[in-house]
Each structure stands twice: as structure tokens, then as C-alpha cells.
Amino acid sequence: MSKLMQKVSRLKRHKATAIAPANIAFIKYWGRVNEELRLPANSSISMNLSEAYSETTVEFNKKFKKDVVMFKGKRMLFSEANRVIKHLDRIRALAGLNLKAKVETRNSFPKGTGIASSASGFAALTLAASKAAGLTLNKKDLSILARLGSGSACRSIPDGIVEWKKGKTSKKSYAVSLFPASYWDLRDIIVVVGARSKKVGSTEGHAVAESSPFYKERIRGMEKKIKSIKKAIKNKNFKRFGEILEAEAINMHMVMMTSEPPLFYWLPKTLKVMQFVIKQREKGVKSYFTIDAGPNVHIICQAKNAQKIVRELKRMEGIKNILVCKPSNGAFFT
Numbered sequence: 210m211s212k213l214m215q216k217v218s219r220l221k222r223h224k225a226t227a228i229a230p231a232n233i234a235f236i237k238y239w240g241r242v243n244e245e246l247r248l249p250a251n252s253s254i255s256m257n258l259s260e261a262y263s264e265t266t267v268e269f270n271k272k273f274k275k276d277v278v279m280f281k282g283k284r285m286l287f288s289e290a291n292r293v294i295k296h297l298d299r300i301r302a303l304a305g306l307n308l309k310a311k312v313e314t315r316n317s318f319p320k321g322t323g324i325a326s327s328a329s330g331f332a333a334l335t336l337a338a339s340k341a342a343g344l345t346l347n348k349k350d351l352s353i354l355a356r357l358g359s360g361s362a363c364r365s366i367p368d369g370i371v372e373w374k375k376g377k378t379s380k381k382s383y384a385v386s387l388f389p390a391s392y393w394d395l396r397d398i399i400v401v402v403g404a405r406s407k408k409v410g411s412t413e414g415h416a417v418a419e420s421s422p423f424y425k426e427r428i429r430g431m432e433k434k435i436k437s438i439k440k441a442i443k444n445k446n447f448k449r450f451g452e453i454l455e456a457e458a459i460n461m462h463m464v465m466m467t468s469e470p471p472l473f474y475w476l477p478k479t480l481k482v483m484q485f486v487i488k489q490r491e492k493g494v495k496s497y498f499t500i501d502a503g504p505n506v507h508i509i510c511q512a513k514n515a516q517k518i519v520r521e522l523k524r525m526e527g528i529k530n531i532l533v534c535k536p537s538n539g540a541f542f543t
């Protein structure tokens with residue numbers, strides 16, 4: 210991180226709050242070339258989500274004897290808090306600050322379900338903690354810093370539809386906005402079919418991706434795929450865009466299922482919703498699915514079709530929650 214870009218200001222209050230959206234990847238990040246720095250094997254493309262966000266407050270105070278991390282008013286387990294504390298350490302080191310912190314966070318959605326809670330969580334934490342520590346960072350540096358906490362968090366910093374350029378070094382691996390949130394009236398209908406936290410999280414998942422016999426082939430085709438989807442988005446060619454993003458999700462899950470150990474994130478209901486989307490298309494309602502490291506299905510459609518799809522979905526059994534998201538801006542201070 211460039212020293213010129215940071216400025217440690219004199220602080221009156223070491224406290225700040227930020228909100229950051231989750232994001233849904235159309236072209237996914239799965240597999241890394243550098244574990245420590247979370248440098249991805251490929252670039253990825255995503256959209257920030259209006260109704261799925263984290264709100265985080267960070268306070269540094271000399272009265273605090275140790276770091277405390279609260280999630281929805283409850284102390285977080287050490288295993289989870291540890292990753293947050295490591296991120297605080299990065300920020301304290303940058304700011305030359307030696308104070309313990311209290312972190313309070315809440316999500317608008319259940320965590321560990323395939324809605325990217327680590328993305329919104331680490332993006333909000335990065336903004337709140339860096340401001341509370343007296344740092345003034347630009348969007349690029351915030352994206353780099355968020356990436357070190359959780360890869361996909363770097364995409365929750367810029368606005369709208371975003372590209373995370375893989376980059377060869379830490380300084381070059383960050384996300385930028387491709388199109389503003391208002392560019393295309395898309396919807397992501399998040400269909401929650403399982404709300405329990407997943408057994409194998411993405412951190413472990415990235416580490417085994419390479420063991421899949423299909424991994425190399427996946428990475429080989431990435432640049433071309435990214436070029437094609439960017440063109441489809443630019444031309445607002447929804448059919449082409451949907452076909453690419455749906456095939457991409459299946460491609461990533463094939464790598465997951467064929468890695469050692471194999472990772473199965475789908476539940477029977479996941480497949481039912483996938484079949485539902487295919488049926489909708491047969492009926493002329495254009496929509497496509499994508500799935501992250503969890504059982505929930507994200508149905509991507511145009512605004513004009515969202516209500517109709519939701520109405521039909523409500524007739525299906527076993528759906529725990531439906532969240533309709535618009536494209537949104539990236540992280541901001543409150």
C-alpha cells in the first residue's frame with residue numbers, strides 16, 4: 210500500500226461505522242495463486258446487492274484490554290473472531306496504532322449460506338476500522354486491504370458491476386467499477402433453501418480447487434469468458450449474459466465436486482430451484498441461475514420479470530426466504 214495514499218489524521222474519536230453490500234459473482238473466484246495474499250488464479254466479475262449488506266462499527270479505545278468482536282450483539286466464537294482480529298492487526302500496523310478494538314457487526318441476511326457474508330463483512334470492517342484508526346485510504350487501497358481479509362470483499366468496495374483484476378502482485382490485485390448501479394435494471398432473486406452455516410468454507414475450498422482434474426481447463430478459458438460477459442453486459446444482451454453466467458456457475462461447481470476432498474454445496478432443493486429456472490425459460494420468462502459456495506440459488510433476471518418469478522417461487526415448498534436485490538453502490542461510511 211503506497212505511503213502517499215495514506216494519511217494518519219489526528220483523532221478525536223477512534224470510532225467509525227460503515228455499510229458494505231454483499232456481491233454476487235457472474236464470473237467466479239475459485240482458487241488462488243497466493244494463499245497468504247489472497248491473490249486469485251483468475252479475474253472475476255460481480256454485482257453489488259442492495260438488500261444483502263453488513264453494517265460494522267469499530268472503536269479503538271485505550272480502555273479496552275483486548276479485542277472484542279460482537280456479531281448481532283453476541284460475542285463471536287474465537288475461531289471466527291480470530292480472522293477479524295488479524296484484519297485489525299493489518300490496519301493497526303498501517304496506522305501505527307496500538308489500541309485494542311471493539312467491533313460490532315450485523316448482517317441483513319443469515320451468514321454462511323452462500324450469500325457472501327465474508328465479502329460484505331470484511332468490506333465494512335475495512336472501511337470502519339481504517340477510518341477509526343485515522344487512515345484516509347482511496348477506493349483502490351481499500352479494495353486491496355479488503356482483499357487481504359476475504360478475497361471477494363475487494364469487489365464490495367467499488368460501485369455497481371465490478372471487475373476484480375487478478376493482478377500479479379498485491380498492489381495490482383483490486384476491484385474497479387465497470388458500470389454504475391443504475392446501468393442495467395437487473396435483479397438478483399436470492400432463494401434461500403438452507404440457512405445453516407456451511408461445513409467447508411471458501412477459504413479451505415480455494416486451497417483444494419487445484420486438485421480437480423478440471424481446474425486447469427477452467428482457468429485456461431477464463432480470460433475469454435470475461436471478455437465475452439463484459440461485451441454482453443455492455444450491449445445489455447441479457448440472453449448471452451445469462452447463458453455465460455449460468456454455465457460459469459456450473460463450471461465452478463464441477464471443479465468443487467471433483468476436488469479432493471470433493472465439495473458438494475447443493476441440497477436437493479438447490480437442484481429443484483435450478484430446474485425451476487430452466488422451466489421459466491421454457492415458458493419464455495428469461496432468467497438464469499448462479500450459486501456460490503452454499504446451497505442457495507441466485508436467480509438473475511431483468512426487473513420486469515422479477516415479480517412474476519417471485520410469485521411462482523412462493524408456490525414451491527421448502528423455500529426459507531426470498532430476497533430480491535437490485536444492483537447497488539459499494540461500501541460507504543454512515
Ligand code: PMV
Nearest residue numbers: 234237238360361411501502
Ligand atoms: O472471498 P471468498 O474466499 O469467500 O470466496 C468467494 C468464493 C465464491 O463466492 C464461491 C465465488 C465468488 O467469486 O464470489
